Amino acid sequence: MTRYLAAVALLTLVYALALGSFSPPDLLAGAGLSAALLFASRRFVFGEGGAEAGPDGRGPGLLRRAVAFVPFAAVVFRNILVGTWKVALVTLGLRPLVRPGIVAVPIGERTPTGIAVWAVITGLPPGSFFADVDGERGVVLIHVLDARDPDAYRREQEEFYRRYQSKVFP
Structure with a gap:
């Protein structure tokens, strides 16, 4: 309960700072909105219960997920840059489009989220x-630009999940 109240207070403060107003009606609205958002997302924020929970009934905590999000986002951004470069090379005719296709990748331990x-x-x-x-x-089923080595693509997806995604979005 203390974590929940502290989170509501922190989110209310952020709301008031974003609004630029600390008037009682604004603080009350911020507290209500914060409480509603935390209640709706409590399983994700506090890592309790739900499909994301581990054998002990808990998933990764919010702080651990926030810290793990930084490398996760960096790798996603790098993948966007690499994908853009590869598509640009094919589009400009500098690299041939060899074998696009669909690769079946096992779901593994991923939750619905x-x-x-x-x-x-x-x-x-x-x-x-x-x-x-x-x-x-x-x-x-994932359609990829280069499906010549589906096993390598499957390994790449599993490695990304294991190293980055599972720590943020199991």
Whole structure:
């Protein structure tokens, strides 16, 4: 309960600073909004229960996720730059389009939230697109610009999940 109240107070302070007003009605509105947002996202923020929880009923805490988000975001940004470069080379005719195609990548330990985040970050870099989830086979289908070595792409996706995504969005 103390964590929840401290989080509400901190978010209310951020709300008041963003608004530039510390009047009682504004503080009350900020507290109400903060409490509602924290209540709706309590499983993610506080890492308790839900599909993201580990065997002990807890997932990674908010501070641990915030710290792990920095390298996660950096790698996603790097992937966007690399994908943009590769697509530009193909578009300008400087590199041939050899074998585009769909690669089936195992879902593994990803939670539904992890799969949703994976879908978004897969579609951000040019050259890849999250096509479908095949729950029966336990794989996702990702269209990639270069599908010559599907096993290498699967290893790359698993490594990204293990090193970066699982610490933020399991």
